[in-house]
Amino acid sequence: MASSSSSGLTFKLHPLVIVNISDHYTRVKSQSLPPHSAADASSLPLLLRLEYSDASSVSSAAAPSRSSTASSFSTTPPPTPSTALFSRKSKSSVYKKVFPHFYILGWYSTGSDAQESDMIIHKALMDINESPVYVLLNPSINPAQKDLPITIYESELHVIDGIPQLIFVRSSYTIETVEAERISVDHVAHLKPSDGGSAATQLAAHLTGIHSAIKMLNSRIRVLHHYLLAMQKGDIPCENSLLRQVSSLLRRLPAIESEKFQDDFLMEYNDTLLITYLAMFTNCSSTMNELVDKFNTAYDRQGRRGGRTAFI
Amino acid sequence: MDPFSSAAIARQTWELENNIVSAGEASDSSAAASDAIFYYDEAAQAKFQQEKPWANDPHYFKRVKISALALLKMVVHARSGGTIEVMGLMQGKTDGDAIIVMDAFALPVEGTETRVNAQADAYEYMVDYSQTNKQAGRLENVVGWYHSHPGYGCWLSGIDVSTQMLNQQYQEPFLAVVIDPTRTVSAGKVDIGAFRTYPDGYKPPDEPVSEYQTIPLNKIEDFGVHCKQYYALDITYFKSSLDCHLLDLLWNKYWVNTLSSSPLLGNGDYFAGQISDLAEKIEQAENQLSHSRFGSLLAAPQRKKEEESQLTKITRDSAKITVEQVHGLMSQVIKDILFNSVRQSNKSQAEPSGPEPMVET
Numbered sequence: 326m327a328s329s330s331s332s333g334l335t336f337k338l339h340p341l342v343i344v345n346i347s348d349h350y351t352r353v354k355s356q357s358l359p360p361h362s363a364a365d366a367s368s369l370p371l372l373l374r375l376e377y378s379d380a381s382s383v384s385s386a387a388a389p390s391r392s393s394t395a396s397s398f399s400t401t402p403p404p405t406p407s408t409a410l411f412s413r414k415s416k417s418s419v420y421k422k423v424f425p426h427f428y429i430l431g432w433y434s435t436g437s438d439a440q441e442s443d444m445i446i447h448k449a450l451m452d453i454n455e456s457p458v459y460v461l462l463n464p465s466i467n468p469a470q471k472d473l474p475i476t477i478y479e480s481e482l483h484v485i486d487g488i489p490q491l492i493f494v495r496s497s498y499t500i501e502t503v504e505a506e507r508i509s510v511d512h513v514a515h516l517k518p519s520d521g522g523s524a525a526t527q528l529a530a531h532l533t534g535i536h537s538a539i540k541m542l543n544s545r546i547r548v549l550h551h552y553l554l555a556m557q558k559g560d561i562p563c564e565n566s567l568l569r570q571v572s573s574l575l576r577r578l579p580a581i582e583s584e585k586f587q588d589d590f591l592m593e594y595n596d597t598l599l600i601t602y603l604a605m606f607t608n609c610s611s612t613m614n615e616l617v618d619k620f621n622t623a624y625d626r627q628g629r630r631g632g633r634t635a636f637i
Numbered sequence: 638m639d640p641f642s643s644a645a646i647a648r649q650t651w652e653l654e655n656n657i658v659s660a661g662e663a664s665d666s667s668a669a670a671s672d673a674i675f676y677y678d679e680a681a682q683a684k685f686q687q688e689k690p691w692a693n694d695p696h697y698f699k700r701v702k703i704s705a706l707a708l709l710k711m712v713v714h715a716r717s718g719g720t721i722e723v724m725g726l727m728q729g730k731t732d733g734d735a736i737i738v739m740d741a742f743a744l745p746v747e748g749t750e751t752r753v754n755a756q757a758d759a760y761e762y763m764v765d766y767s768q769t770n771k772q773a774g775r776l777e778n779v780v781g782w783y784h785s786h787p788g789y790g791c792w793l794s795g796i797d798v799s800t801q802m803l804n805q806q807y808q809e810p811f812l813a814v815v816i817d818p819t820r821t822v823s824a825g826k827v828d829i830g831a832f833r834t835y836p837d838g839y840k841p842p843d844e845p846v847s848e849y850q851t852i853p854l855n856k857i858e859d860f861g862v863h864c865k866q867y868y869a870l871d872i873t874y875f876k877s878s879l880d881c882h883l884l885d886l887l888w889n890k891y892w893v894n895t896l897s898s899s900p901l902l903g904n905g906d907y908f909a910g911q912i913s914d915l916a917e918k919i920e921q922a923e924n925q926l927s928h929s930r931f932g933s934l935l936a937a938p939q940r941k942k943e944e945e946s947q948l949t950k951i952t953r954d955s956a957k958i959t960v961e962q963v964h965g966l967m968s969q970v971i972k973d974i975l976f977n978s979v980r981q982s983n984k985s986q987a988e989p990s991g992p993e994p995m996v997e998t
Contacts, residue, residue, distance in 0.1 A: 506716075509708050514885070535968060578977075615949075
């Protein structure tokens, strides 16, 4: 049922969606307190997603970003398409007030693979959006897994055995975040200290983040490196398209090398140094001030009459 | 090379250093224990509502637990408002002396002065939303409201205080949360505060030490007048086991964003605003100091004490701004060395030069 999609649309998924789905699943799971196995896959809520670009710019070649954030408003499982439609309509009008740029993009569910019954709901959604998206989250926690257990399906009309049928096809997606989202995801994921802490802890927290990111980059590059070495030795057949990609990647470094960039960069560097300098000044003058006041209070009690000016 | 092992060690060090308690010690314990917080016990909640233990003790609620989802939603919503204040409601339940926030949703109102009236408009939305939510299996009630203070810190303004006092009279238990998305982005950590007001005329027995924050000059009066009328609650976060798992995996994808974030460029306006505000504060402090030159001796020590603390405050503010700026610059320098120093050596791509790059140039 799933082969790779040919629509050419790329999907950018926000972490908020993922957390939303997982929260819904956890909630449903814990409400029905007797321990459920992972076969409880029939929480079938609907998904409201936002669309940043205009519908007019959606074209298969350009592959614009369809960012998505999810809010779930679910139907009671198992839904019939009619009830689903009804609750959805009322909800969408309410939601439009808060987020006028959003419209319903698709729906999500939990489970391990797309199934026939899902197609019924999918078809019902096609009333609202002619090409809905189906996000599937696999809630079983598999510690060996390195990839996100989320798949995005689109529906396509394929001719199978002479009959045109709608089947699910997989689409690829990337994760996109805005800065604020990234920070809060980081915060929750790693439970960073939320209060001020000392300057040292703040600095260390900041650098740790960058350090981990660089380590990831390093490991990825290593993988590529080993692969290329193996190719060179002849262990693996040469794949020219991959080689072309790697070489184009290499040619992109150094990222920027113009004079103007250097100038601007150094100017920014100097600005920061200036700010540090000023802050040190402020710090010193404040300490001086305190010192002088303490001195005054402690020693110069007699000579203060008749308008001798105070120290500043 | 497993990128998680050192990250895990680092995380545990943090947690130890900062006494962070993850809800239900979610890291290694069984999934059931950490997910238990998601269970909504209707009977227990109803009983708690009837008992009203908070009626006698204004300081009853001391802690807030916010779920990962609620935090994300609130921060994203606050950030999407840009420089306009936005607000929304939070749903959850209570647990002893803690208020637990499970989810949040945005309200379709914007602006500051009109907020009290706008809540009347939003009631319809709220009722609608709550009804559909109940159908959808989300059983919690509204336990609070949140709004954003973009750029000027997490505290309750005069209007906020009166709104919250009203809320606490009629909709207990109720919580007020304030988020500053601008400071979150510039400092690299979430700027959030949870508050409850004291009832009118109540004087807290001892002043809890509140964390200092930079307040811009034009708001500092509003802050000072009301800052004794409410108290802050401790905030902790919790997430389910599935959330943990997903977030760990998510790191595999969004490390790129971490590396590519440029706080200096993104927050240039905010920094400039902070510095000019600091300059005004210094001028004001200087004027006050020069006045005290000619003041009488007896009054002088009193006034001088105030200026002292003002100058100290200014120093702290300037230190904070500088630290953020320096952090941003550090990221830029690291990126420059990583991606622009190819001309130096041919092997720099393949070298395991992870954290060392700082010494290369």
